[in-house]
Amino acid sequence: MRQALTSISLRTVGPNLYEFTDQVTRWTRSTGIHRGLLTIYIRHTSASLLIQENADPDVRTDLQAFLRRLIPEGDPLYIHTLEGPDDMPAHVKCALSATSLSIPVDDGLPTLGAWQGIYLWEHRRSPHTRKVVLHLLGE
Amino acid sequence: MRQALTSISLRTVGPNLYEFTDQVTRWTRSTGIHRGLLTIYIRHTSASLLIQENADPDVRTDLQAFLRRLIPEGDPLYIHTLEGPDDMPAHVKCALSATSLSIPVDDGLPTLGAWQGIYLWEHRRSPHTRKVVLHLLGE
Amino acid sequence: MRQALTSISLRTVGPNLYEFTDQVTRWTRSTGIHRGLLTIYIRHTSASLLIQENADPDVRTDLQAFLRRLIPEGDPLYIHTLEGPDDMPAHVKCALSATSLSIPVDDGLPTLGAWQGIYLWEHRRSPHTRKVVLHLLGE
Numbered sequence: 001m002r003q004a005l006t007s008i009s010l011r012t013v014g015p016n017l018y019e020f021t022d023q024v025t026r027w028t029r030s031t032g033i034h035r036g037l038l039t040i041y042i043r044h045t046s047a048s049l050l051i052q053e054n055a056d057p058d059v060r061t062d063l064q065a066f067l068r069r070l071i072p073e074g075d076p077l078y079i080h081t082l083e084g085p086d087d088m089p090a091h092v093k094c095a096l097s098a099t100s101l102s103i104p105v106d107d108g109l110p111t112l113g114a115w116q117g118i119y120l121w122e123h124r125r126s127p128h129t130r131k132v133v134l135h136l137l138g139e
Numbered sequence: 140m141r142q143a144l145t146s147i148s149l150r151t152v153g154p155n156l157y158e159f160t161d162q163v164t165r166w167t168r169s170t171g172i173h174r175g176l177l178t179i180y181i182r183h184t185s186a187s188l189l190i191q192e193n194a195d196p197d198v199r200t201d202l203q204a205f206l207r208r209l210i211p212e213g214d215p216l217y218i219h220t221l222e223g224p225d226d227m228p229a230h231v232k233c234a235l236s237a238t239s240l241s242i243p244v245d246d247g248l249p250t251l252g253a254w255q256g257i258y259l260w261e262h263r264r265s266p267h268t269r270k271v272v273l274h275l276l277g278e
Numbered sequence: 279m280r281q282a283l284t285s286i287s288l289r290t291v292g293p294n295l296y297e298f299t300d301q302v303t304r305w306t307r308s309t310g311i312h313r314g315l316l317t318i319y320i321r322h323t324s325a326s327l328l329i330q331e332n333a334d335p336d337v338r339t340d341l342q343a344f345l346r347r348l349i350p351e352g353d354p355l356y357i358h359t360l361e362g363p364d365d366m367p368a369h370v371k372c373a374l375s376a377t378s379l380s381i382p383v384d385d386g387l388p389t390l391g392a393w394q395g396i397y398l399w400e401h402r403r404s405p406h407t408r409k410v411v412l413h414l415l416g417e
Contacts, residue, residue: 001140001276001279003416005313005382007389035144037178037274039315039380043391045331051238052230053184058219059230065216066231070209070348077343080336091330091337092344099329100380102178102239104144104274111146111272113182133389135382137276137279137315137415138142140279140415174283176317176415190377192323192369197358201366202373204355209348241317241378243283243413250285250411252321276415277281 003137004031010130012122015068015086017050017060020132021118025109027134034108036138040101040118043131046090047122048097054117067093090123097121105138142276143170149269151261154207154225156189156199159271160257164248166273173247175277179240179257182270185229186261187236193256206232229262236260244277281415282309288408290400293346293364295328295338298410299396303387305412312386314416318379318396321409324368325400326375332395345371368401375399383416 006027012018028038042049053059071092073085080088101118103110112118120130145166151157167177181188192198210231212224219227240257242249251257259269284305290296306316320327331337349370351363358366379396381388390396398408 001142003279003313003315005384035142037142037176037276037315039382041380041382041389043389043394045329045391045394050234051184052234056219056221059227062217062219062227063231063234066210066214067234069216071344075344077347078340080334080340082334088337088340092341095328095330095341095345096235096374098237098376102180102241102380104178104180104272106144106272111180111182113184113270116182116184131391133382133384135315140281174281176281176315176413189373190323191373195358195360198366198369201356201358202370205349205353205370206373208355235374237376241319241380243317243319243411245283245411250319250321252323252409255321255323 001139005135007131007133010120010132012130013127014125016122017119019054019117019119024118028105028110029108031136033136033138036105036136038103038105038110039135041133042099045094046124047130048094048099049101050097050119050121051116052119053115055115086125093123140278144274146270146272149259149271151269152266153264154261156258156260158193158256158258163257167244167249168247170275172275172277175244175275177242177244177249178274180272181238184233185263186259186269187233187238188240189236189258189260190255191258192254194254225264232262279417283413285409285411288398288410290408291405292403294400295397297332297395297397302396306383306388306414307386309414311414311416314383314414316381316383316388317413319411320377323372324402325408326372326377327379328375328397328399329394330397331393333393364403371401
């Protein structure tokens with residue numbers, strides 16, 4: 001049994017779903033670990049992680065639209081407004097989505113379903129560099 | 140330290156919470172691993188996983204009712220409507236719930252609380268066979 | 279490769295975010311495991327876990343206010359009202375947040391971002407003692 005750990009940086013340019021499945025898959029292969037547990041962890045509180053359909057891009061468009069309506073900017077409820085109108089909604093979106101993902105690995109690959117992609121879910125408007133930790137434990 | 144991995148199929152017949160705690164517990168016991176980390180992973184983007192109260196069934200009824208009102212079918216917001224009025228709501232529900240669960244194992248059993256059950260949360264109307272991966276790493 | 283497991287109790291006095299980052303960090307250090315995977319698991323269905331900003335306390339205030347409005351007490355939708363008006367909302371909040379957190383550990387510490395804190399998210403009004411399991415696997 002052994003483990004591998006790396007940190008990757010992902011550039012974002014506004015609220016969206018950024019797929020990085022290939023990067024995760026390539027790194028998993030590169031470790032030589034063929035069976036084990038993969039953990040993906042994002043080191044931020046205004047961007048999150050998501051496993052979602054990677055077939056029809058309309059799914060991501062609709063998901064963004066739904067969240068924007070459910071957790072709108074400029075909500076008079078908020079007192080934390082210093083960092084911009086998109087900051088507090090970003091924190092709420094993070095609280096309702098995932099900071100870490102756990103995916104078993106078999107035959108050297110994450111056991112993703114046929115339509116599943118791994119996404120960084122950016123909730124802020126301005127460009128960011130997001131740090132994501134990948135950890136794999138297995139043999 | 141060693142690991143075990145299996146894939147199970149769960150049949151669903153419409154939106155509901157389907158408990159499969161017993162199946163998980165039985166498999167955990169069968170591995171002979173008495174302490175470790177159990178990961179449950181669902182390979183879909185329109186059904187999710189949930190740990191929820193397994194005492195009063197009204198809790199599940201209310202949870203379903205709440206989500207149905209919060210994320211209704213036929214929302215004019217959606218452009219992804221090709222796969223039916225329940226498809227896009229299913230994707231949103233998945234984005235707001237869990238695709239993977241991590242549960243420490245001790246004394247050969249998942250360390251569930253007294254009232255916790257493990258559920259597959261189906262969000263689609265038509266019958267489905269859902270694939271769930273179980274992974275256990277420990278000794 | 280080896281593992282450590284412990285169970286901690288956290289006292290809560292009403293709906294709030296209770297930070298316990300220090301407790302997790304101290305325990306991680308105490309295990310002597312410098313690289314691995316940390317899992318935090320809460321054994322309840324009316325309180326959850328959250329990684330959130332620990333800088334401006336207003337963020338937590340706003341997050342609480344948002345959730346209270348989104349998932350209000352006394353919702354006529356609910357039939358499960360026997361355990362009090364705050365019980366069913368607590369279950370819904372749990373379903374939309376995390377029961378387990380997975381954090382890679384490096385250099386003897388959880389790889390938290392600069393502004394990330396680990397919180398117990400209490401959703402019930404009356405005082406509770408919440409049981410949380412910590413598990414660390416690594417070397």
